[in-house]
Amino acid sequence: MQLECLQDDPKLILMSPYKDTFNRVGGPSIISLSVMVLWILKHLMACNTDFSDKIVMAIVLIYAPLLIWFMSYSLFINGVKLEVYKNNIVQYYTYSNRGHSLLHYQFKLQDIEQLTIKRRPFNCVKLTIKIKNPICVALHEKKINKLKSVSIITAKLKADAFMHEIQQFQSDKSDNQVS
Template sequence: MVPAESDEPKLILTYPHKSGFNTIGWPSMVSSSLIVLSILKHLISNGSDFSDTMIIVAVLIYGPILIFFMGSYLFLNGVKLEIDENNTVKYYTYGSRGQSVLHFKFRFEDIEQVTVRKYPFDCSKVTVTIRNPICCVWHEKKLNKQVSVNIIADRKASESFRRHMEQFQRNKISA
């Protein structure tokens, strides 16, 4: 009897939702926004030339910083890489409504290079260079070029991916 193939992927690379950044990111953004808003309210009620200058400085400095942190908090979770039991790899991105969209699928043999760089908050940036992936956005079409994708993932999962890739390369060479 042949065992049924499961739909569960054996490895998923995605941003860790319970990381240190997510734990402190949202509360610190909210609290710092409230502090800056209360300072701006106090400066507006003061009504002097110095307070007008300080309002402009606070908005010009704090606004871009807040937008950067909100953007990184909301869009860090935007990609996912799944490896199936039959060594098929699928690369997903998330849409604006949280639904994942399959962009590329490829075989493990199509991976040319994997680079892992350590990031803070127990994360790693995994860059995968793929040779001739199948683009699945509107309809399946094989791209005849090299594509590079980036995934920010948990350090343990990225090391597991690197070890899995090394084991696959060793098995490919020995075969």
């Protein structure tokens, strides 16, 4: 399986994280929550009592780490991309927030041993794919002679399209065996 045979565009791309939904929900939530907490802190500091000082410290100690975590989560999360080509070759990439992608595995649809689907919030699903004998393309092309597992969180519609591709491939494969 050579990389030169993949000159055409992929027919299906699955990407994780499903950043569109996270950005639509996460960004405004972080901003509105920050404004509310700052407003509460301003009014508590104006009271200037021992109880309000303790509440201010508790809010800062709880809210500040959460805010830092949510902001860094959206900035530094690594993503995963799965591309399916017309000749039934699948490529598994990881990429950083800066857009640098690294091809890890390359395999055929027939190499998929097991596929599990778990529902996630925001109309997403987590696909866990177990692949037999994938080709590791990270540093140099090398066939791995064991079962590897990869996971990707993607939109439910894209996962359904991927499942349809696998079912179509399996039905074509069974038709060819019968003939």
